[in-house]
Amino acid sequence: MPDRSFLSWPFFEDRHRDLAEQLDAWCAKNLPVEHQDVDAACRELVAKLGRDGWLKPTALDTENPGPLDVRALCITRETLARHDGLADFAFAMQGLGTGALSLFGTIEQQQWLAKTRTGKAISAFALSEPRSGSDVANMEMAATRDGDFYLLSGEKTWISNGGIADLYIVFARTGEAPGAKGLSAFTVPAETKGLSIAERLEVIAPHPLARLSFDNVRVPASALIGKPGDGFRIAMSVLDVFRSTVGAAALGFARRALDESIGRVADRKLFGAPMAELQMVQGHIADMALDVDAAALLIYRAAWTKDMGAARVTREAAMAKLFATDKAQEVIDRAVQLHGGDGVRKGHIIESLYREIRALRIYEGASDVQKVVIARQVMGAA
Structure with a gap:
């Protein structure tokens, strides 16, 4: 339970x-x-x-x-x-x-x-590119104004729901200024001419992922979200909200690993006694429980702060995602150790968790990038 x-x-x-x-x-x-x-x-x-x-x-x-x-x-x-x-x-x-x-x-x-909201359409967030993942400001995909339309050209990759989405929210360079200030966001329905699935991507925990190709994809100016040049601000605002939820998913994986491990050490006998009686095992369980609770505190602090009306929770969300995903990796690794061979047996829940958790330390801002974000927030506030 x-x-x-x-x-x-x-x-x-x-x-x-x-x-x-x-x-x-x-x-x-x-x-x-x-x-x-x-x-x-x-x-x-x-x-x-x-x-x-x-x-x-x-x-x-x-x-x-x-x-x-x-x-x-x-x-x-x-x-x-x-x-x-x-x-x-x-x-x-x-x-x-x-x-x-x-x-x-x-x-x-x-x-x-x-x-x-009713499950009648599937959506996707098309931000990452082959040469710009966490460094969003380095985006290369272009959106060129053509009268009452924009022409989108370039590639997006590692796009979740790529290949099954009905709607893509696409970020591209419109060039109002260098770097982050020259990006914009667009709605692009999946059936739009010139948008194609260049490659389906397979990973260790299977999810629908794809590399998308945009060959002069023509969208009306009404597809622009916000104003030209607002793309970076829009992307960061969205991540501000959803970055904490990545930590929450990691927390769910970690809780499951802890629950399975508690059951394992209570039932499994080693040297004539339940594994749970071994101090080393108790140490593992204690460390896992500590990491789970600490992660939960950071996650729900960030979520509560945003819900209370904070304009941005960049620091809180980055801390929550970094700590929760990194610690969930450690919790699940301990669970593998406590489960022995079963922990790496294909089809076992612990083996599945071990594969599932790794990507969370990469997407929506890799762990190392979150450290940069946190440091800049802390030093900026000082």
Whole structure:
């Protein structure tokens, strides 16, 4: 039984506690889904999550506008990740993919949100390029103004939901100024002429990923999100909201690893006694529990701070993502050790967690980049 004591922390309201309880019950009945065909599995997950209302926190409700509830996003990602990493992925990309529309979109652009919140459309966030991952300001893809249109040319890579998305939020260089100040964001429906899937990318924890090619993709000027040159600010604002949720997913993986390990050491005997009686094993469990609680505190501090109206939570979100993802890697590695051969047996939950966690220390800002972000925030404040 997973630890629920954190839900009594003052970061949460009753609606968050209800969300955690109800979603956990739903997950127990509906997850995991069959992963053999990853594209089909993701489509099924988005449809199920949307049908049953679990995608609502991912985007602005245009009928009852209000800020995104970051604590709800984090609780949902933590809960889904504890049950099924692919379910967490499906949920998360619906939020990240449309975050720019929730925060900066026009009324017309936000019509997409009714579809993504109900699972009737799949979204994607197209930011990374072959030569610019965490260094967004180094982006090369160009968007050239052509009357009432823009022509997009270049490539995007490591795009989650690439190949199955109905809508891509695409960032490109419009050239208002050098570096970060010359970027803009656009809505690009998947069927737009000139947009193609150049390559499907396979990774150790299978997810729908692709390299996208844009060959003079013609989009109307109304596809521009915000103003020309706002792209970097839009991207960073979206990451400010969703970076904490990456930490929450890592936390869900870590909690599952801890729960499985507690069960393992209680049942498994070594040298004539349960493993749990060995001081070395107790030390591992203590370290794992400490890392889980510390990560949770940082994650929900960042989420609460944003929900309380902070314009930016760059420092808090970076700390939460860095610590939670790095420590989840350590927690899961200890779980592998405690499970012995089973920990690396294909198909075992611990082996799956071991593969799932690694990417979280890379995407939405790699761990080393988060250290740079934190240092700049700390020194800037001083």
